[in-house]
Amino acid sequence: MTIDPVSPPAKRPRGRPRSESAREQILQATLDLLEAGNLRDITAEAIARKAGVSKATLYKWWPNKLHIAFDAFMARMSDEIVVPDTGSSEHDFLMAMRDAMAFYSSAAGRTLAQLIAEGQGDETFNQALLESLINQRREAVATIWRRGVERGDLRSDIDMQMGLDLIYGPLMFRFLAGRFHSMNAEEADKLIAIVFRGITPVRQTAEAAALIDA
């Protein structure tokens, strides 16, 4: 048993350390304002005021309010993903989709839409947003996918990315098109059912199709 005797003891830099409370206040204030209105209508001054913080502090740590909103959003996202394991891939995906639907329906979903919208002009930001957003789900979904392939529920010759696009694409499409309200549980079931006929091995596909045809 060894204790690293050398390890640089995370030495504090010289000056006054960054105020963690200020950071939190800013993110919280931003979230609150985002729930109340559009990102476009939120001013840096309003965030600063609500957070009890100077405007200079905002601009010291973030280049603009878009990035503040991004951090605020992400801080709220990090611990919510769970990986369903019902024994059936289709059912697992259904659960994952319902989870996603719940998320997109929440205030956070509205915020996300605005982040995507505002980020449209900034390719780098957009990339970062989608990546960190989707990567979080991808891990969960990848687990389901892998289990499904091993179990024989899913075809092994289909690119997972394509599968994800098929499942989340329609969801996101409705979401951004403002038709999200129509995306109820029943619709989700149908969507998953149809996609699964495409991504399951032939035998099961045929059976499933027969079932639907019936």
Next chain:
Amino acid sequence: MTIDPVSPPAKRPRGRPRSESAREQILQATLDLLEAGNLRDITAEAIARKAGVSKATLYKWWPNKLHIAFDAFMARMSDEIVVPDTGSSEHDFLMAMRDAMAFYSSAAGRTLAQLIAEGQGDETFNQALLESLINQRREAVATIWRRGVERGDLRSDIDMQMGLDLIYGPLMFRFLAGRFHSMNAEEADKLIAIVFRGITPVRQTAEAAALIDA
């Protein structure tokens, strides 16, 4: 002796008529600027200057630059949709998807993404945008869909809207996520193939699946 008493033949109002050339100049200038940069970075003043028009004229006919951009975009869209008719629904959809891909890849696509983005804060505008945009394609796609159902290529118990979501959702998803470059012809083929296994009647599905499995 009477002259057509029914049709008051588009009687010109009293004053100076609206300048059609100004209208065109404005839309053209807006399009040019949109190709060069982001909608966010385009100012009403820049449009007016480039169009050789007064700012007041802009605001007389449009409520804000978002609506100008919308009109400019739409003016360029109106006559491009064609309805493929190859005898096979799958092939028809493949053609339609490639058409859509070409469109989204063009400068107009970039413009569209920005319109969607900016419209995010304005529900009414967003609705109008998506509707008039999708309706244009919907007509075409509906024709394909109808033919497919009649021909027996497509299941009759699937909601067309769901079908469109399945086809265009992944496309739009990649588009907005900035992964559109990866949406090449091969990917499009695969996507359509998978979706079709879900939306075709069981017999054909089983055959197709067997074909792929082989």
Next chain:
Amino acid sequence: MTIDPVSPPAKRPRGRPRSESAREQILQATLDLLEAGNLRDITAEAIARKAGVSKATLYKWWPNKLHIAFDAFMARMSDEIVVPDTGSSEHDFLMAMRDAMAFYSSAAGRTLAQLIAEGQGDETFNQALLESLINQRREAVATIWRRGVERGDLRSDIDMQMGLDLIYGPLMFRFLAGRFHSMNAEEADKLIAIVFRGITPVRQTAEAAALIDA
């Protein structure tokens, strides 16, 4: 007798004309604020608010608040100078000095001191300020001086500028040094008396000196 038939009739430029009322409101507001406090403590925003004017309007017509203050000050200065004519140059100068003392004692004087102070960093501005300020008095004083020389009250071989420096220099010195309160009428009399012994022809000088000596 002819009337220029061509003369361009002071054609109004195109566009909305500059608001004269805004100009006046700005200058008045600035003056009011200057009387109440230091130029340093006056913000562009305060001027704009008090004048019921946008900040942009300030910056459209003046490069910074220093120049606004200058214009405000000058607008209030233009018509106050009178040229005394008592028959005696010494008496005339005494009147002129008392006039200047009254001015420097007023709120306008306080404003002037601040303008000089703030202008210290901007050589061009400083030059312009002193010039337009002193030129106004110089005209008056030059008249007195010329009359004095013609009348034989003043030596003709002394540079007028030097004479002005001798008369106004001590005044301004006390003014800027904050000892202005001590510059009462009696002191003014003494000062003028002493200077006049230096700038009058010898005979009168001797007589005057003898008078004082007595």
Next chain:
Amino acid sequence: MTIDPVSPPAKRPRGRPRSESAREQILQATLDLLEAGNLRDITAEAIARKAGVSKATLYKWWPNKLHIAFDAFMARMSDEIVVPDTGSSEHDFLMAMRDAMAFYSSAAGRTLAQLIAEGQGDETFNQALLESLINQRREAVATIWRRGVERGDLRSDIDMQMGLDLIYGPLMFRFLAGRFHSMNAEEADKLIAIVFRGITPVRQTAEAAALIDA
């Protein structure tokens, strides 16, 4: 064994003593910056950086940069005044004036002008500045003046302050008015000559005047 009970002579306080080198570095840095640019444009941060000192140290020992500049200026002034003694009061004053001219022409003069300017808003500071500045010269000039009165070169019934105003007022006037460059040796001679006709006893005055008239 005895402990001196009387003189705990300048007992060192506890803790780390104030760094004398820091003090000097700060004043020197301030002087350097003052020579390079305007006091207005110098930031506390710049002084601290150049002096290799923390900003907190500045504010611990001075209330603001104006007072730092004052101390820096004064430290450079203290030992330069000499009292000419040529046997003639007029000549002595001429020397003193040339001395003053040299000073005002130097970088220190520029600094002084800025101190006066900045101090305009702070009556107390202004007072202190002028007092400590003028008192330094006053001592020297008072000596000349006293000698002159004793010697009979100067009238005894003229207030010395008034005399100083007459001599230094025009100088300072030109200095602050930005016309200082014109204040060459010849002008200084003339100025002193004129003033002296006002402040010398009648006999000499008459003689001098006659001399000038000739």
Next chain:
DNA sequence: GAATAAACGAGACGGTACGTCTCGTCTTATG
């Protein structure tokens, strides 16, 4: 033709947010 009416260009305006800057205070760890 003159009168009427609306649209037009130019551009000044009030409003408001931006992102930057400096001030003077504070909170750490170091000497």
Next chain:
DNA sequence: CATAAGACGAGACGTACCGTCTCGTTTATTC
């Protein structure tokens, strides 16, 4: 303790764009 480092709250700066307005001008219809 005094210090160096540097984050912080406060708040003014000057810029930019918005959408409105006030002009004088132009282009049409109506009398």
